[in-house]
Amino acid sequence: MIDIALSAKQLNVHYGEKHAVHDVSLDFAEKEVTALIGPSGCGKSTFLRSLNRMNDLIPSCRVTGDIWLKDQNINGSDTDVVALRKNIGMVWQRPNPFHKSIYENIAFGPRYHGVKNKKQLDEIVEQSLRKAAIWEETKDRLHKSALALSGGQQQRLCIARTIAVKPDVILMDEPASALDPISTSKIEELISELKQDYSIVIVTHNMHQAARVSDKTAFFLNGHVVEYDKTETIFTNPTNQRTNDYITGRFG
Numbered sequence: 006m007i008d009i010a011l012s013a014k015q016l017n018v019h020y021g022e023k024h025a026v027h028d029v030s031l032d033f034a035e036k037e038v039t040a041l042i043g044p045s046g047c048g049k050s051t052f053l054r055s056l057n058r059m060n061d062l063i064p065s066c067r068v069t070g071d072i073w074l075k076d077q078n079i080n081g082s083d084t085d086v087v088a089l090r091k092n093i094g095m096v097w098q099r100p101n102p103f104h105k106s107i108y109e110n111i112a113f114g115p116r117y118h119g120v121k122n123k124k125q126l127d128e129i130v131e132q133s134l135r136k137a138a139i140w141e142e143t144k145d146r147l148h149k150s151a152l153a154l155s156g157g158q159q160q161r162l163c164i165a166r167t168i169a170v171k172p173d174v175i176l177m178d179e180p181a182s183a184l185d186p187i188s189t190s191k192i193e194e195l196i197s198e199l200k201q202d203y204s205i206v207i208v209t210h211n212m213h214q215a216a217r218v219s220d221k222t223a224f225f226l227n228g229h230v231v232e233y234d235k236t237e238t239i240f241t242n243p244t245n246q247r248t249n250d251y252i253t254g255r256f257g
Contacts (some may be wrong), residue, residue, distance in 0.1 A: 007034045007035075008034065008035040009032045009033065009034060009035070009073075010033050010034065010035040010036075010074075010075075010173055010174055010204035011032075011033040011056065011072070011073070011074055011093070011173075011174050011204060011206075012030075012031070012032045012033065012071075012072070012073040013029055013030060013031050013032075013052075013055075013056065013070065013071070013072050013073075014030050014070055014071040014072070014073070015028050015029075015030055015069075015070040015071070016028070016029045016030070016052065016055060016068070016069070016070035016071075016072065017029075017068070017069045017070055018048070018051050018052070018055055018060060018066065018067070018068050018228075019066070019067045019068075020051075020063070020065050020066055021065040024228060025048050025051045025228050026048045026051055026052050026055070026228045027048075027227075027228045027229050028070075028229075029048075029052055029070075029229070029230050030230075031223055031230065031233060033174070033204050033206055034204065034220075034221070035204050036200055036201060036202070036203070036204060037200060037204060037205075037220040037221060038196060038197075038200050038205045038206075038207060038218055038219040038220050038221075039204075039205070039206050039207070039219060039220065039221045039222070039223065040207050040208075040209055040214075040215035040218070040219035040221070040222045040223070040236065041053060041206065041207070041208045041209075041222075041223050041225060042208075042209060042210075042212060042215050042222060042223070042224055042225070042251075043224055043225035043226055043251070044226070044251070044256065045210070047225040047226050047227060047228065048225050048227070048228040048229075049208045049223075049225040050178055050179075050208050052225070053176050053178055053206060053208050054095075054176075054178075055068050055072065056072060056093060056174070056176055056206065057079075057086075057089055057090050057093035057094075057095060057174075057176060058079065058080075058084070058086050058089060058090070059090075059095065061086065068080065074089070074092060074093065074173065074174070075173075079093075091114070091118060091170045091171075091172060092172050092173050092174070093172060093173065093174045093175075093176060094167035094168070094170070094172040094174070094175045094176065095167070095175075095176045095177075095178070096160070096163055096164055096167055096175065096176070096177045096178070096180050097163070097178055097180075098178050098179040098180065098182055098183060099183045100156055100159030100160040100162070100163050100183070101163060102151035102152060102154070102159050102162055102163060102166075103151065104150070104151075104152065105150070105151060106147065106148045106149060106150060106151065107134075107143050107146060107147050107148070107149060107150075107151045107154070107162060108130055108147040108148055110151045110162060110165075110166050111129065111130040111133050111134065111162075111165055111166055111169045112126045112129065112130055112169075113166070114166060114169050114170040115129050115169055115170060118170060129169055130147070130169070131144075133165040133166070133168050133169040134162075134165050136165065136168055136198075136199070136202075137161045137162070137164045137165035137168065137195060138161060138191065138194070138195050138198070139158060139161040139162060139165060142158060143158075143162070155188070156183060156184055156185075156188060157184050157185065157187070157188025157189075157191060157192070158188075160180060160181070160183075160184060160188070160192060161191065161192070161195065164180075164192075164195065164199075168199070168203070172203065173203070173204065174203065174204045174205070174206065175199065175203050175204070175205045175206075176205075176206050176207075177196075177205060177206070177207040177208070178207075178208045179208055179209055179210065180192055180207065181193070181209075181211075181214065182209075182210065182211070189214075193214060193217055193218050196218045197218060200220075207219065212240075212252065215236065215240075216236060216240050219236045220235065220236060221233065221234065221235055221236055222234065222235075222236040222239040222240070224239065224243075224245075224247075224248045224251060226247060226251070231245050231247050231248055232244060232245045232247075232248045239252070240252060
């Protein structure tokens with residue numbers, strides 16, 4: 006039996022009068038990568054941001070429905086959103102390191118959540134950078150500015166910063182779209198390694214990337230999930246004609 010890490014049930018998102026996401030129900034399995042694909046404006050990033058309540062920061066946004074993390078409905082009014090975003094981390098489209106040293110970027114989250122011991126922080130920083138495949142590139146410059154890193158290195162640093170607080174789920178919103186092909190390849194390799202420990206949900210416009218890195222794929226169109234299945238099935242034998250039309254480049 007597949008263990009479910011995160012589950013959305015009849016999720017709806019409105020921006021004022023605009024109904025952006027319609028009755029979406031998706032289960033995300035533990036230690037799997039799920040790709041969300043679809044044309045621009047189809048609701049996939051809006052849906053992704055709902056999974057750790059980032060849409061709360063948009064005044065006109067209203068979200069209804071349930072999102073279950075294990076046995077907690079995180080859409081409940083009693084949810085501690087700071088603790089929630091520790092458990093469901095986010096990696097954005099463009100690298101966004103803090104204007105701090107490499108070390109402080111990684112230590113910030115654990116320190117905020119109560120880790121004060123220097124030796125323990127050192128271990129977390131090294132372990133996180135190793136898991137994000139950037140330790141060898143940064144170990145001799147930990148106290149230099151993170152902004153001196155290349156774009157691809159900054160994005161791996163941001164992934165290290167996310168995993169430093171030991172989340173259950175990592176959300177990624179087009180994490181390689183601003184990067185060159187070599188950096189993109191490194192991020193994809195990293196995603197494949199990270200799924201051994203984390204559940205990952207990734208929004209991508211790059212269908213080749215979705216095919217390479219994900220176990221399951223959901224195709225969004227006009228705020229609806231048209232089809233959700235194993236990635237191989239979506240890309241080789243979709244059941245819905247609209248999915249086939251998008252995959253084969255007839256629109257989008």
